Amino acid sequence: MAIMAETRLMTLQPDGKLLKGARPSMDEEFLLDALRWMLLSRLYDEKVIGLQRQGRFGVYSPGLGQEASIVGSSMALDPERDWIVPQYRELMAIVRHGYPLEKITATYMGKTTEATRIPEGVNVLPTQVALAAQLPQAVGLAWGLKLQGKDAVVMAYIGDGGSSEGDFHEALNLAGVQKVPIVFFMQNNQWAISTPRSLQSATPSFSLRAAGYGFPGVEVDGNDIFAVYQAAVEAVRRARAGDGPTLIESVTYRMGFHNTTDNPSRYEDKEQRADFERRDPIDRVVRYLRSLGLLDEQREDNLRAEVSAEVDRVIEAAAAEPGVRPDGMFDNVYERPPARVLKQREQFRGSNGNA
Amino acid sequence: MAMPERNVVEAINNALTEEMERDPRVMLLGLDVGRLGGVFRTTSGLIEKYGASRVVDTPLAEASIIGASLGLAVSGMVPVAEIQFLGFTAQAFHQIGPQLGKYRHRSRGRYHAQVTIRAPFGGGIRSPEFHSDAVEAQFVQSPGIKVVMPSNPYDAKGMLLEAIRDPDPVLFCEPDRLYRLYRMEVPDGDYTVPFGKAVVAREGKDVTLVAWSAAVELCQRAAAKLAEEDIEASIVDLRTLVPLDVETLVNAVAATGRCVIVHEAPLSAGFGAEVAATLAEEAFYDLDAPIARVASWDIPFPPASMEHWYLPSVDRVVEAAKRTAAA
Ligand SMILES: Cc1ncc(C[n+]2csc(CCOP(=O)(O)OP(=O)(O)O)c2C)c(N)n1
Numbered sequence: 001m002a003i004m005a006e007t008r009l010m011t012l013q014p015d016g017k018l019l020k021g022a023r024p025s026m027d028e029e030f031l032l033d034a035l036r037w038m039l040l041s042r043l044y045d046e047k048v049i050g051l052q053r054q055g056r057f058g059v060y061s062p063g064l065g066q067e068a069s070i071v072g073s074s075m076a077l078d079p080e081r082d083w084i085v086p087q088y089r090e091l092m093a094i095v096r097h098g099y100p101l102e103k104i105t106a107t108y109m110g111k112t113t114e115a116t117r118i119p120e121g122v123n124v125l126p127t128q129v130a131l132a133a134q135l136p137q138a139v140g141l142a143w144g145l146k147l148q149g150k151d152a153v154v155m156a157y158i159g160d161g162g163s164s165e166g167d168f169h170e171a172l173n174l175a176g177v178q179k180v181p182i183v184f185f186m187q188n189n190q191w192a193i194s195t196p197r198s199l200q201s202a203t204p205s206f207s208l209r210a211a212g213y214g215f216p217g218v219e220v221d222g223n224d225i226f227a228v229y230q231a232a233v234e235a236v237r238r239a240r241a242g243d244g245p246t247l248i249e250s251v252t253y254r255m256g257f258h259n260t261t262d263n264p265s266r267y268e269d270k271e272q273r274a275d276f277e278r279r280d281p282i283d284r285v286v287r288y289l290r291s292l293g294l295l296d297e298q299r300e301d302n303l304r305a306e307v308s309a310e311v312d313r314v315i316e317a318a319a320a321e322p323g324v325r326p327d328g329m330f331d332n333v334y335e336r337p338p339a340r341v342l343k344q345r346e347q348f349r350g351s352n353g354n355a
Numbered sequence: 356m357a358m359p360e361r362n363v364v365e366a367i368n369n370a371l372t373e374e375m376e377r378d379p380r381v382m383l384l385g386l387d388v389g390r391l392g393g394v395f396r397t398t399s400g401l402i403e404k405y406g407a408s409r410v411v412d413t414p415l416a417e418a419s420i421i422g423a424s425l426g427l428a429v430s431g432m433v434p435v436a437e438i439q440f441l442g443f444t445a446q447a448f449h450q451i452g453p454q455l456g457k458y459r460h461r462s463r464g465r466y467h468a469q470v471t472i473r474a475p476f477g478g479g480i481r482s483p484e485f486h487s488d489a490v491e492a493q494f495v496q497s498p499g500i501k502v503v504m505p506s507n508p509y510d511a512k513g514m515l516l517e518a519i520r521d522p523d524p525v526l527f528c529e530p531d532r533l534y535r536l537y538r539m540e541v542p543d544g545d546y547t548v549p550f551g552k553a554v555v556a557r558e559g560k561d562v563t564l565v566a567w568s569a570a571v572e573l574c575q576r577a578a579a580k581l582a583e584e585d586i587e588a589s590i591v592d593l594r595t596l597v598p599l600d601v602e603t604l605v606n607a608v609a610a611t612g613r614c615v616i617v618h619e620a621p622l623s624a625g626f627g628a629e630v631a632a633t634l635a636e637e638a639f640y641d642l643d644a645p646i647a648r649v650a651s652w653d654i655p656f657p658p659a660s661m662e663h664w665y666l667p668s669v670d671r672v673v674e675a676a677k678r679t680a681a682a
């Protein structure tokens with residue numbers, strides 16, 4: 001018995017040419033905006049990895065190589081009414097959705113305070129370290145928004161690794177039963193730390209799993225911004241129309257490392273990596289725009305310089321954010337803390353000479 | 356007009372009904388809570404009154420019941436989730452302690468989780484495996500979660516209303532052995548029992564019994580038996596483990612100088628250990644005898660036909676109280 005994999009949605013070929021008969025899902029201005037976001041993602045990653053090496057930045061999981069996936073998915077959302085429930089490797093998605101990059105940067109620089117939290121009115125939930133735990137929560141959020149008659153869609157992110165968790169199954173199952181307005185966006189970047197995709201599941205395509213929950217699944221070339229955006233727009237449209245969830249598998253590659261403590265040379269397959277290098281999501285867009293005469297070398301250099309300056313400005317602003325108070329760790333545990341906890345805070349203040 | 360009398364099931368049902376009537380954001384979700392009205396009938400009649408979108412029979416998956424409740428709360432709903440038996444919180448443990456409990460903290464106050472988890476528990480009703488496990492202490496190690504353990508119908512209603520209105524997550528453990536044991540006066544209409552206020556359920560000068568949930572009822576029977584032998588036991592009903600009312604506990608133990616802690620959970624690292632440690636810190640010089648604990652044995656909950664040998668009994672409490680009173 002053969003299990004059929006879905007066909008993979010692709011529009012823009014690695015050489016920057018449109019697939020025969022395919023039409024771009026973004027107009028030129030929108031594409032230039034997308035390119036700007038992708039460059040911000042890449043240049044930011046490169047810069048903060050450097051900062052991390054100098055001990056000025058926390059453990060960090062870059063989105064290198066996944067920029068089309070991260071940016072293209074989030075651009076299908078309306079930050080005013082839609083919600084993002086992240087895992088952790090979608091930084092620019094939540095930034096585009098309204099969480100200021102300098103606040104996130106400050107947090108990575110140790111400034112975990114109320115001033116750097118997700119601001120009021122920004123429809124983003126905290127990043128999730130416990131893999132897949134965000135998914136049932138995202139389903140509840142979408143369910144509650146639907147019950148209250150709000151015109152809102154939730155986009156929940158998950159990795160290929162996280163999709164093996166029980167919470168993944170429970171969440172997709174419940175989402176199907178309640179037909180909630182949600183898009184499950186899986187970044188299949190081929191790795192869960194050192195565990196390859198082939199050891200994560202025997203399914204030929206993660207997108208096939210959606211059938212088991214009673215809603216559509218689509219597989220897209222995650223390094224093709226047009227394809228990612230097109231699939232996301234369609235899934236958001238379905239959710240908004242009351243047609244329920246969609247699972248999108250975005251096939252991409254983690255060009256960096258798992259995080260700043262990881263060394264992929266111990267386990268990575270060089271050929272696979274080289275193959276994806278040729279399919280770089282940013283190069284592809286640049287080639288396409290070149291072929292249309294919309295981006296000459298000068299303009300590209302200017303764009304890179306602009307984005308790079310923005311990254312510097314963000315890091316400077318983050319460095320200027322006030323630091324933590326030691327007893328701040330007692331804040332925001334309860335609205336009305338138990339007497340015992342208040343007593344412990346007094347004890348801590350006494351021992352720590354903290355006001 | 357005589358005040359209505361209710362058992363624990365009726366008190367809980369009454370609290371849920373009144374709160375769903377008062378606050379349209381309140382919704383119930385869990386296994387069999389709708390059409391069946393819950394395996395113990397605590398939610399009986401509610402789906403008929405409030406419909407299937409506010410009283411939801413969920414898929415059989417505990418982690419998603421709790422995880423979805425968190426998301427529902429963030430969206431602006433006030434979910435009351437039922438885990439059919441406390442033992443099956445294991446399947447949802449991560450969504451309870453680490454997720455619900457920490458959500459306010461993890462989001463640095465941007466979000467909070469106004470979620471109540473109701474869960475029946477405890478032995479003495481000959482339930483199948485896993486159904487009776489008294490795992491309340493596991494959640495005491497999850498900061499952010501309140502752990503509340505009513506011991507009678509009046510408290511069950513007042514504490515459930517308090518739980519639903521609490522902006523933070525509350526684990527509300529229901530003593531299934533007491534569900535239909537007796538009725539007492541439980542008023543119609545609104546009242547709450549505040550958390551962090553233990554109560555002296557019986558006055559006595561010779562020894563102080565400390566308990567919560569169904570073990571309070573056990574202590575009442577033990578105290579009656581002790582009285583026949585001229586030993587007057589007081590009983591402290593802690594009512595909530597988090598927050599813990601240290602003051603009432605310490606005062607009641609200091610008054611007799613003798614303390615026996617009684618709980619249904621296995622002895623080692625049960626919440627009784629926390630009570631004993633607190634008394635050692637705060638009441639050491641008022642103690643006239645070593646603190647004693649009567650608990651279940653440190654073994655798995657046995658098959659129903661043997662549960663009476665496993666659970667703390669009147670005889671074991673009486674024996675420990677006599678020994679402590681005489682020491
Ligand atoms: C429940 C859980 N188990 C283990 C870990 C440790 N861990 C962190 S990231 C990771 C791999 C995740 O892979 P994937 O979901 O594919 O996301 P990616 O890092 O590739 O973006 C692991 C095992 C964790 N954070 N949570």
Ligand SMILES: [Mg+2]
Pocket residue numbers: 159160161187188189190191192193
């Ligand atoms: Mg991965």
